[in-house]
Amino acid sequence: MIKVLSLLIGWVMDLLFGDPARLPHPIVWFGKTIAFFEHRLNKGPHRQMKGALMTIGLIISVFIVAYLIRHYLFFLPFNIGVIFDSVIIFYCLAGTTLIREVREVFLALDRSLDEGRTQVARIVGRDTSQLSAQEVRTAALETLAENLSDGVIAPLFWFAVLGVPGMLAYKMVNTLDSMIGYKTNRYKDFGCWAAHIDDVANYLPARLTAVLMICTPLHTSSKRGFFMRLSFIRKYGRQHASPNSGYPEAALASILDCRFGGPHYYFGELFYKPFIGQNERELTTQDMKKAVLVNRTAEVIMVVLVALRYMATMLTTT
Numbered sequence: 253m254i255k256v257l258s259l260l261i262g263w264v265m266d267l268l269f270g271d272p273a274r275l276p277h278p279i280v281w282f283g284k285t286i287a288f289f290e291h292r293l294n295k296g297p298h299r300q301m302k303g304a305l306m307t308i309g310l311i312i313s314v315f316i317v318a319y320l321i322r323h324y325l326f327f328l329p330f331n332i333g334v335i336f337d338s339v340i341i342f343y344c345l346a347g348t349t350l351i352r353e354v355r356e357v358f359l360a361l362d363r364s365l366d367e368g369r370t371q372v373a374r375i376v377g378r379d380t381s382q383l384s385a386q387e388v389r390t391a392a393l394e395t396l397a398e399n400l401s402d403g404v405i406a407p408l409f410w411f412a413v414l415g416v417p418g419m420l421a422y423k424m425v426n427t428l429d430s431m432i433g434y435k436t437n438r439y440k441d442f443g444c445w446a447a448h449i450d451d452v453a454n455y456l457p458a459r460l461t462a463v464l465m466i467c468t469p470l471h472t473s474s475k476r477g478f479f480m481r482l483s484f485i486r487k488y489g490r491q492h493a494s495p496n497s498g499y500p501e502a503a504l505a506s507i508l509d510c511r512f513g514g515p516h517y518y519f520g521e522l523f524y525k526p527f528i529g530q531n532e533r534e535l536t537t538q539d540m541k542k543a544v545l546v547n548r549t550a551e552v553i554m555v556v557l558v559a560l561r562y563m564a565t566m567l568t569t570t
Contacts (some may be wrong), residue, residue, distance in 0.1 A: 254408050255415065255562045258334050259353040262341025263555050267495065270348035278343055279421070282366035282427040285310065290432060293441040307428055314424045337416050344411075344419050346403030347551050350375075351544050353525060358390040358540045361385055374503060375399075377430075378516040393439035393543055394512050397465075397504040398497045400547050402426055406457035410559045425453045450497050458496035462489065464550035473475035481506045488528040498528060505529040507546055508539050 264270040271277065285446040289310075292300040318340070328335035352376045361368030364473035368388040373380040376391050383391065400498055418435050432443030484506040492498025492513070511529040 253563075253566055254334055256559045256566075258337035258416075259341060259411070259555065259559055259562070261334075261338035263345060265338065265342040266345040266348050268348075271346065277380070278340070279423055279427055282314075282424050282433060286431050288315040290442070294432075294438070299340075299441040300378060301446060303432070304445040307446045308354045310428065311421050311424050311431055311449070315414075315417045315421040324415060326362075340416050340420060341407075343413065344423050346399065347547065350399050350403050350456050351547060352542070354392045354396045354540060357388065358537050361388055362537075377434075380420055387529045389510055389540070390510075390514075391516075393504060393508070393510075393535065393540065394501050396540075396543055396547060399495070400465070400550060401458045401461040401500045404547075404551050405461040408554050408558050409454070409457040409460065412561050413516075422453055425450050452486060454489055454496040458499045459489075459552075461550065462499040465500060465503040465507065465546050467553065468546050468549040484529075491526040493525050502528050504543055504546065508535070508543065509533070510535060510539070535556065 286306075289306045292384070294297075321376055322333060322336065323455050325336050336371055337348075337465065357368060357371045357375070360371035365385055365388070368385065369380045369383055372383070372388050372391050375395050375551045378391065380388070380391070407422055409417050411419040414421070419477075428443075428446035431446075432439045433447035433450055434440070434443060435447075462485050463482075466485070467477060488502040489499035489541070492501065505528045509529075509531050512534045513525045513527040513529075515524045
């Protein structure tokens with residue numbers, strides 16, 4: 253029951269506040285730690301081995317430290333352990349901040365194309381300086397779908413499997429991938445282990461995210477039924493350059509009946525992303541609002557599933 257209580261408190265805190273920009277954030281510390289080691293290790297020979305050692309070492313260290321802190325805190329009075337778990341869950345979930353940022357992209361684009369490009373650059377890694385208005389909207393919605401998995405469903409999945417230490421370790425995996433998991437000249441060797449571990453950690457959560465999205469009862473008027481959407485996801489999800497990102501993106505493309513993907517510049521290099529879907533229609537603010545509702549509903553379903561998992565465990569052990 254303690255884990256269910258911590259889950260609900262942490263999730264409600266994320267709903268109310270989003271990422272606390274003015275407070276110390278463990279993910280920011282993760283990023284600074286990765287940057288510290290990357291600048292010192294990503295040079296000279298044996299870059300792949302050095303990157304692998306750094307990646308595995310940081311992930312294991314985060315898990316062990318979190319486990320030991322929890323083990324100690326739960327011996328203290330006043331439910332300090334519950335407070336710790338709740339705060340960590342709050343920090344690990346990014347649903348509210350993600351939705352807020354995507355809304356801001358559409359609002360900025362209503363003011364001017366330049367503002368839209370500037371705003372979307374906050375949440376995507378690609379070069380946004382030459383994007384059209386349609387490409388700005390597409391980038392924002394792709395990120396909304398992909399980060400529903402990375403920022404909400406996957407952390408909750410690993411919380412269900414390995415508790416708070418597993419949730420924090422997953423966030424380190426995800427932060428490593430977002431910083432060094434690129435196929436550019438600088439990172440293709442040093443970051444390859446980070447990218448592969450992230451692929452493994454997100455394999456099930458990404459597919460679960462896609463299923464949760466098409467289970468939401470917000471698109472019943474569409475011509476596509478559940479199994480047609482599932483077929484769409486299988487077809488297009490596996491065509492994505494990433495083994496995981498394509499599945500939630502395909503789910504949202506199916507729901508909105510639109511097309512995602514295409515070539516983009518990352519760090520000055522052109523990467524081709526296969527198209528997801530065929531309907532090259534103009535995206536609108538209404539599409540964003542619908543996508544946000546889908547995200548929120550999938551998130552609620554996942555929270556309920558994780559809570560039920562821990563409640564069932566509690567009942568079977570009593």
